[in-house]
Amino acid sequence: MEREKNQILYLVIPCYNEQEVLPETSRRLKEKMESLMDRNMISRDSKIMFVNDGSKDRTWEMIEELHDQDPLYQGVKLSRNRGHQNALLGGLMTAKEYADMVISLDADLQDDIDVIDQFVEKYYEGCDIVYGVRSARTTDTFFKRFTAEGFYKIINLMGGEVVFNHADYRLMSKRALNELANYKEVNLFLRGIVPMIGFKTDVVTYERHERLAGESKYPLKKMLALAVDGITSLSIKPIRFIVFLGFMIFMCSILMLIYSLVQHFLGNTSIGWTSLIVSIWAIGGLQLLAIGVIGEYIGKIYLETKERPRYIIEKVLR
Structure with a gap:
């Protein structure tokens, strides 16, 4: 069932020590949001919400400055560093009180923001969850491509239901977020939990870009920890x-x-x-x-x- 257009969209972006990318990220996201507003695809009440995950640099101060300059930007500050998945969940649970739909993405904008239009269109077509899926891994090294694709296959082999080559770039409706709030586990792995919700879903494919600046917040050690969390939280x-x-x-x-x-x-x-x-x-x-x-x-x-x-x-x- 199709939905009425011009609804409220929130972008939720977890941030940990992202002072190098925030200026460019905020500028590009503002341009994208204003473009959607000008075409009446989303409401003028839509917002960009940065979630500060206990950053040790000037990330939170920069978020406050952005908020003071333009009410389009909003901020959520966690009391301490809780990790990407918990920071993302905190932002989603905060945004669901005000938004009709929420899109989560990383602060480095490696995920192509030009496909946000497709996310929104599929939402209006009746989808409650839309997954952003990488069409290829040409920008990855052989080692990262091999380990990443192997990770998704192992998760599915172990009984977990995850979308292949999907990270945390997705759209969720208010209804889907309300159901997500019912999942109380501490060992959090959203890539595996969200497919459990059900409802109508679809996929948008995109090419991933190089990081704008700074270093990846997911070195091999954290990737391995995420893999262990994913397997243990989804399967016995x-x-x-x-x-x-x-x-x-x-x-x-x-x-x-x-x-x-x-x-x-x-x-x-x-x-x-x-x-x-x-x-x-x-x-x-x-x-x-x-x-x-x-x-x-x-x-x-x-x-x-x-x-x-x-x-x-x-x-x-x-």
Whole structure:
């Protein structure tokens, strides 16, 4: 079902030490928003919301300056650094109170902002979630391309439902954001949670650009941490793998027992060797099996019971 046009759009941009890119980013985003407003695609009440994730440079001061110069810019300041996913969620939950639709993107503008028009058009066509998907990874090194594509395949293999080559460049309607608010897990991985929401979805493809300035905030260490968070927050298959491994080792102990008995009857055994080897394999396998079974329950409890605040908002510029 198509929607009426001229609705309120918020852009939510998490920022961590982005003082080098903010001037150019804010200028380009303002031009894009004014272009959409002039064509009556979005309301004049639409905003650009920067979320400061505990930056150590002048990022927050620059956001305050932008807000003072133009009410188009708004700011959310977290009390401390909580990581990209939590900062993004904090911005989304703040923006959903005022916007009809929200688009999340990174401050470095590697994601092509010219496709924002397509996001909005698909929203008016009735989509509640629109994913920005990279059409190719030609700007990546071979190592990054190999590891990134492997990450998406492993996530899906482990039981997680993620959109291939999609990061956090997406549009979500107010209805979708209200449903996202019902997901309370602390181990946050939005790329896997958002597809769980359902509703009508679509995809917009784009080419990713080079970073405007500064260095990437996602070095290999953080990428690996994100991968671990993604797998553990979406699936308990790693724990089940431990159970499977324990079972296989236990079966090996049975085979070793049979082998030892055969060797015994053939007269090719050493005294004490059979009992020692069988004991080591059997106990080791049973220990892994027990740890896996206990871990199955602990993993589920871990995901459900912590209930720590995922972020704390110190200040909102409106």
